[in-house]
Amino acid sequence: MARKTVVIVGAGFGGLAAAKALKGADVDVILIDRTNHHLFQPLLYQVATAALSPADIATATRTLLRRQPNATTLMGEVTGVDAEAKTVSLADGTTIAWDWLILATGAAYSFFGHPEWAEDAQVLKSMEDALDIRRRLLGAFERAELAGDDPDEVRRLTTFVVVGAGPTGVETAGTIAEMSRQTLRRDFRRIDPTKARVILFEAGPRVLTAFTEPLSAYAERALEELGVEVRTDTMVEAISDGVVRANGEDIEAGVVLWSAGVAARPAAQWLGAAAARNGAVVVRPDCSVDGFEGVFAIGDVASYAMDGKPLPGLAPVAKQQGMWLGKLIRARLEGRPEPAPFRYRDWGTMAVIGRSRAVAMLGGLRMTGLLAWLAWSMVHLMLLIDFRSRLTVYVNWTWAWFTQGRGARLLARLP
Amino acid sequence: MARKTVVIVGAGFGGLAAAKALKGADVDVILIDRTNHHLFQPLLYQVATAALSPADIATATRTLLRRQPNATTLMGEVTGVDAEAKTVSLADGTTIAWDWLILATGAAYSFFGHPEWAEDAQVLKSMEDALDIRRRLLGAFERAELAGDDPDEVRRLTTFVVVGAGPTGVETAGTIAEMSRQTLRRDFRRIDPTKARVILFEAGPRVLTAFTEPLSAYAERALEELGVEVRTDTMVEAISDGVVRANGEDIEAGVVLWSAGVAARPAAQWLGAAAARNGAVVVRPDCSVDGFEGVFAIGDVASYAMDGKPLPGLAPVAKQQGMWLGKLIRARLEGRPEPAPFRYRDWGTMAVIGRSRAVAMLGGLRMTGLLAWLAWSMVHLMLLIDFRSRLTVYVNWTWAWFTQGRGARLLARLP
Known part of the structure; x- marks a missing residue:
């Protein structure tokens, strides 16, 4: 039997987690993204306000999957899915065949x-x-x-x-x-x-x-x-x-x-699948799309109901779904028992307001002020994907905190 | 008597050095550049090859002049000089009057x-x-x-x-x-x-x-x-x-x-002044332009003969000319004796080839290999303009050296 292929569209938190969960599995993983990098989106506003540089919060996706020989990273724009022929097509005309397809294309803003x-x-x-x-x-x-x-x-x-x-x-x-x-x-x-x-x-x-x-x-x-x-x-x-x-x-x-x-990206239209009001693909408890064999959707592009309520469009939801789905596909490949049904585990939510203030809800805990800000900094540093980013972000943050400066204030010409 | 104005065009090594040399002088300094940043050009190839981020080798010019109240930084494209009326004009139609004008616009490549x-x-x-x-x-x-x-x-x-x-x-x-x-x-x-x-x-x-x-x-x-x-x-x-x-x-x-x-940028044409073969403004020993009162040119845009030979287009030449010229203008303003005539002091030249090899000529010393590379690294770290850059460049270099990685490998779309 030929080796099977999992195509993952989108290298955000969900897509990357799914790819990583398939490390060492007897399957080819092809991860496709429009950009060449995985982005730590929660800190994107710091790039927009010149506190951090792009490289502080983004890493080349293929570098993140360097030690995973079964994973191929492609930079390309997916423009459609043929669920009958089991292929995705890219803007340059290439088509790529899949046995399983994971849609993790995220959301955009709507006006x-x-x-x-x-x-x-x-x-x-x-x-x-x-x-x-x-x-x-x-x-x-x-x-x-x-x-x-x-x-x-x-x-x-x-x-x-x-x-x-x-x-x-x-x-x-x-x-x-x-x-x-x-x-x-x-x-x-x-x-x-x-x-x-x-x-x-x-x-x-x-x-x-x-x-x-x-x-x-x-x-x-x-x-x-x-x-x-x-x-x-x-x-x-x-x-x-x-x-x-x-x-x-x-x-x-x-x-x-x-x-x-916020509106989901057009994956539901690619399939002609049922969509929620925000355009997200309605998925079943195992993240699969009803009526489309082998097709899954996770993260912001998916509408997932848990305990009768849709899960929020948050990075941890995408990440947990990606990890769980990787395990599921792996179990099916290896003929092992499937993992326990997916449940989103809410570790808490935080938002930061300036240099030393934040609000945080962690389990039953409610925090404000410097304490919440310190918790926020720690969590975000730990979540940042590789050590190098962590180190330079730490240097930049510490420096900015003491000097109130912003290092990344560069303009090539007036916009 | 109204306070006089020095307009400096170009915030490279020469222009910035001239502006800084006028710190505290009884004169208004207006530094105009097309970009908003001073660039440490010797390391630009490291940004091009994804080893460093832009902010590692560039700093907002106005931040560098923050503690110099007599200096105003403007981001604008100079399109011409009126040596009669003593003004420069910007692309947006603004004109700015000067008593002294320092042209430090550098060079571009020629084909x-x-x-x-x-x-x-x-x-x-x-x-x-x-x-x-x-x-x-x-x-x-x-x-x-x-x-x-x-x-x-x-x-x-x-x-x-x-x-x-x-x-x-x-x-x-x-x-x-x-x-x-x-x-x-x-x-x-x-x-x-x-x-x-x-x-x-x-x-x-x-x-x-x-x-x-x-x-x-x-x-x-x-x-x-x-x-x-x-x-x-x-x-x-x-x-x-x-x-x-x-x-x-x-x-x-x-x-x-x-x-x-390499060809000088078109400052000679702005003036209608004598130009060398590469387009550079021919200047006298005090960097002034013959026939244009109050106009000076320094760095790559100037053709300066020392001991009968033109000075090379190097950062230290521009920097030393800028510092000297600042002192000269200051002395004239304050009615003090003028500084000793300008002489370029050659501290040496270096070039780097990869991760641990370089060549260096420092005074009578000739170096190759790791030793030259270490000398190169030290000199470039010390020359980098502010502490923050130095620190993050150091972190990035050290990390890249040990991992052979390149952190700044980000692509938003295929070019």
Whole structure:
């Protein structure tokens, strides 16, 4: 019997975990991703705000699988799946055959039916997004210094709007405020960067709705202390030509960041499979897709119900599903008993607000302030994928903490 | 009397040194650069070959001048000089008035009268160039892995041509060979990266002509041991459609790097001043430009004769001229005696070939091998501009040295 092939689409937390769980198994693993790297997405906002360099939070996927001879890494854009012929096709025309297919393509941002807002509002999903946001943020201050004698233009350029107060929105808004109030404080001669406005819009009644109310309240206070204007219960009505309309008020902004709606990537359409409201592929308890033999979906692109509720779109969900699915396929290959049914184990949630404040829910524990921030730092350092990243991130963090500096502030040209 | 203004164009080694030398002087200093950062160019090839991250060798210029209240940093593209009106104009239409003007815009590569070669051949001058080369090098291996079953295509993609065997060409060729033979060795499944060809063309009779003959011979041997095919006495005749013609032979290449001819940037044209053959502004012993009152040129954009010979286009020349000129202007401002006439002090020259080999001429001393490499590392670490860079570069180097890894191997998409 010929050796079988598992094709995994997407080298995020889920796809990589599945590939690794198949190490040493009697099967060929082909991991395909649009980029050549695995990204530690929880720290992407630090690249966007120039605190970390790309290489601090990303590693070439093929390097991560170097010691796994049964795994081949391909850099390519999957454009479709033929579930009958059991192949995936790539943008360059190549087709690749599979016996099992694991879809782990993740999610993108959605603009609530206003795709045209994407022209003005930047999202933060990929490394390219982060570098683009960094260019715009730094470029806004550079342009403001050039326009130093035109106060209206300076005000417009240094007004930053963040839409959506989930962890990414809160972390980004807090960091931009901190950057303008501390890091850049003494770097300009014609403008005062500490006068920059950071406005955080949230449609719901409080920031960080996934956390308890006292933690939300703490986070809101902490944001305001950093200089962020928090506007909850506020729906953004329009974004165009750099102007954000909310509650009937028009705000001219230098940079608009979007961290509100989330939609799964189009894997369900590739298959013609049942999709949840956010576009995610509906999967069964073993992550398989009903009606498509050998096809699985995990992570943000999958809609997985546990105890009657869909699992949240979090890195640990994807990672645990990937590990479990790797074990399942391995057991089937080797004719061994299958693993116990998948259950997501929630170890806790954290969000950070600036240099030394955070909120954390770990099991029954609720933490705020420096203690939560220390817990957050430890957890994130430990989760970072290889030692080298950990070491340089640690150096960069420690240095930034003491100096309030941001090392990665490079611009090749004004955006 | 109104306070006077010194405008410095270019934040390289020369421009930055001049600005710093004016710290505390009773004069306004305006430093203008196209980018927002000062670049440690001698290590740029390490960014191009994915060993270092941009932030390791570049720092925001305004951060470097943070503690110098009389210095304003502007990010802008100078497009012309009006020597009558004493202004410079920027691409966005702004004009800036000066009492003294220091031109420190450096040099670019020239293609010996074949500007069309620039379409196929990449140069390494700016951070953008380095990131572009990195993308092409990594992309060539990624594409080769996708094309794994087509040996001709794999061979084409993994043939790297470097034109010009000065320090940059030698360092780059050696590092690419090392990367393919060591770093990437175990990362691919369908191709063997150690089979990649690296061909170094040099029109002259030996590599590193600025060094003594025994050192050149050592460097050539070291390159060949790393797997570089060194072809001296070979003039490149044509570069088009990815094919390099030299000595009548056509070589299909995945990436072509150009490090041969150098030409000054167009400052002489801005002024209508006398230019040397490479386009550099001819300057007098005090770096001033004859016929243009208050205008100076330093570094690679200046043609400075010392003891009847033009000074070479090296970072230390620019730096020493910048420091000296700052002192001169200061002395004139304060009515103090002028400094002793400028003399370039040559501390030595070094070039590195791979992980533990280098050649160095320091005063009367000639060094090769590990000793020269250690000297090179120490000097470059010390020269790196701020402590933070030094520390992370040190961490990255040490880590890369022990693991033969390259941390900064990130590609957002195939180039």
